[in-house]
Amino acid sequence: MSAKTDTEVIIAGKVLTVSGNESVEYLQKVAAYINNKVNEYAKMDNFRRQSLDKQNMLIQLNIADDYFKAKNQIELLEQDLKAKENELYDLKHELIATQIKLDNTSKSLKEANEELNENSKQIIRLETELKEYQKVNR
Secondary structure, three states: OOEEEEEEEEEEEEEEEEEOOOOOEEEEEEEHHHHHHHHHHHHHOOOOOOOHHHHHHHHHHHHHHHHHHHHHHHHHHHHHHHHOOOOHHHHHHHHHHHHHHHHHHHHHHHHHHHHHHHHHHHHHHHHHHHHHHHHHOO
């Protein structure tokens, strides 16, 4: 576990000391996110008319909404990644099966070519024998 980190941040114009096991950069990033949310809502007239408790609750709800939307997006991306991994696995197996078929077909083709060459040689021998036989029997 990381050592505890303390850092000063500014949220809604107030300097606060934030502590955590994360880096100073991370704590500053979190504080900046919250500060941006506060500033975003502070620009809205309807928001400013609300009580401070209601303002804080609205900001908390908005941050929770962002969190759940991001979490849902991560889940969708993880499902997509898993589907793509499964598809890749299937494609690899299909590639291997096709490679095996190709190797077997290549082997069969080589054997057929060798047999064709042997048959061609035998045809030439037989034709030669036939010509010699015809010469002798004339």
